Amino acid sequence: MAIELFATVGYHATSVAEIGSRTDLQPGALYYHIKSKEEVLWEILRRYVEKALAGAQQVTAKDGDPVEKLGQLIDVHIDIIAKHRREVLIQVRDADALTDEHQAQLQDLRQQVQDCWESVLDEGYRAGRFTRSNRIVANGLLGMVNSISQWYRPRRGVTAHEIAQEFRAMVLDGLVR
Template sequence: MVHEAIELFAARGFHATGIADICRRAELKPGALYYHIGSKEDLLWVILRDYTVTALEGAEKIRRSSDDPKRKLNALIEFHVETIASHRLEVLIQMRDADALTGEHAEELQTLRRRVQACWQDVLDEGRRLGQLRNTDKTIVNALLGMLNMVATWYRPDRGESAEATAAEISTMVLRGLSNDLRDT
């Protein structure tokens, strides 16, 4: 049922997708969705939470690693692009429909997203403290994550695009732009 909802929300949008559409696609009776999930918003919450937790767990692991900040930044970019490539539809849903969440769901998603941003900010701040990176304020983190999330709108593996190659190109560009020593990139 979650997979079917992801496909429908990505194609039509949260607001244009009805419970009946999801149940029809999942070959369930309408009451089954309410029994298993609760509401259409709860289903959206599960989709966005699961993707964001995946992004957060990877970012936290990289932030805690003993690598130097440039390697961590490279690893963050690689992980984020590869995660987006494997969760492209969820990212598209988050970009378009996250504001459909209300109350506790909206607050919890925002908390998860802030934690992801904090991982990136910590890595950039560490790089600045060690003299490896310049200008690492929150605008840079927001710009980086915004740019990376947009990969979901154009990345297509069926056209021969590789998540690894895409991540490598983006990482080179970012590191050249933020590095204090261009010889290191």
């Protein structure tokens, strides 16, 4: 319920009482289950980014052609974002509400995701398969893929798989030698 509230009205506009009423718990009872509203935000964002990291690590751990691995990274990341669109929106809008400690931990997880993308790009560049590999390219790719959280609507006739196929074609047509 907190995900729905944070995604719809925002972290700052959501009260603990509202979270409790959506879960049929009184505010006092809710605090038995959570430490703070910020802790709920942290758990939402941590879980989503850990899923993105697990998917990226699974792809990068495989042997194989870096072109195919980059395509798989795109597929996996888009699938995760499509399934966790609300969490991504919360991250974009409200991650700054995390404590410094949680912000640092979240940034570390996000950096590990980016490191996976950079390693595949580097591998492809060293093998002569990609025209370029640098942090700007990795940031651009992740920014492009992450942006689907802002415009993708599952009920509008385009699937996450179709979006991934289009992104794959666009990216690989631009990078592959």
